[in-house]
Amino acid sequence: MSEPTSLPGQDDLVLHHYSSSPFAEKARLMLGLKGLAWHSVTVPMVMPKPDVTALTGGYRRTPFLQVGADIYCDTALIAEVLEARRPTPSLYPAAMAGQARALAQWADTDLFWTALPYAMQPAGATALFAGAPPDMLKIFVADRKAMSEGMPQVRGLDAGAALMQYLDWLSAMLADGRPWLLGDETSIADLSVYHPLWFITKTGPLAEILQPHEALRAWMGRVAAVGHGERAGKLDGAGAIALARASTPRSASVAAGMGFDAGQPVTVTPYDYARDAVAGTLVGLDHRTVTLARDDERAGRVHVHFPRIRYTLKAA
Structure with a gap:
């Protein structure tokens, strides 16, 4: 497949993955079940991953989903994003x-x-x-x-x-x-x-x-046989970073009574494996998701989203 002559739109789906990753196969099948088109970025299997770090702030698991300047970590959360994008057929009948x-x-x-x-x-x-x-x-x-x-x-x-x-x-x-x-x-x-x-x-x-x-x-x-959906194009890490820099992250809000305040410096860390903390400013929180705003020298302002289950949120 030839390289794109222009960047995807900021609403397009961009999956960062590599072919032999089991969780990436799960994500590809979710895209296939939904019949969605997506752009592919191949990430390294092992550290270092400088382009990944520029987008995620240190989250190193594979895969993650990029929509413009919004970065969605963990296939559990990616599933929710895809469900909202195309509710049928549902991942959760x-x-x-x-x-x-x-x-x-x-x-x-x-x-x-x-x-x-x-x-x-x-x-x-x-x-x-x-x-x-x-x-x-x-x-x-x-x-x-x-x-x-x-x-x-x-x-x-x-x-x-x-x-x-x-x-x-x-x-x-x-x-x-x-x-x-x-x-x-x-x-x-x-x-x-x-x-x-x-x-x-x-x-x-x-x-x-x-x-x-x-x-x-x-x-x-x-x-x-569900397949992987439509691979609409291929990007490299630099192209994905350029897409983030050219995009505006979606708005988010911090729900009341969650124990944290909007604008508070926080970290989010997986609590089972690959326990690399991501630091940022809290801009979104409810009982299902947490969103950090980060400013990266290469990617600009990005919002990094995590599920609440199996992740630890702490004041920085």
Whole structure:
């Protein structure tokens, strides 16, 4: 695909991702389910990430979504942004909305943090990094070790044992012949459960753990068929920064009774892994989201948005 001759509009969707990221695959599928067009920015797999830092202020997880000068972190929040952009088909069908959100949260935490160490056993890592530069695996492992430092994790055979049970649970949900995990409609639960299992399919001999689960593998085929929406263009990091600088962030407000004041210097930090604090001025807050204003030398004034769940907000 050729490089764009002009920047996307400030209302266009720009996904910052890389191809092998499990959470990025979840985001791409959300865009596909919604049938949305989006622009692609490929970010580095490991630090340093200077263009990412210019936009996010230090949030280093992949992916994040850019809409002009607004930066949305975490796929849980990206899902809400896309739902507001195009309500149908819904990621949260009314009959199963609560179940879908709860199952998605389990998939993004317990299931993901079981699948990842299972996949990164030597045989899986060798398959995942086949064809990569010789030192890439070593660099990747060191980077992810720093990201997850101090975080309790299941390992090796323990991860395999837990994953086998989780696959049994998921297969039982499909045993009655339903097409999707929660019934007749696709939901955020399907996309969230899928992405850790999608990662496992890339692990060579370790992917055989999926083989006994015929209904689950058929369901994975249906999820994959959702597709990734329309890739409307491709940007590099400098282009994304230029887009932010040329745009005006959306207005936000701080709700009363939340324990913080508008204009207050604060930090937001993930409390499980990649615990890099983002500092800024509080401009938006309610029980669902928090928004910081930041002024960056390259990107100008940006608003960085986070979900409230699994993030810690503190006065700076």
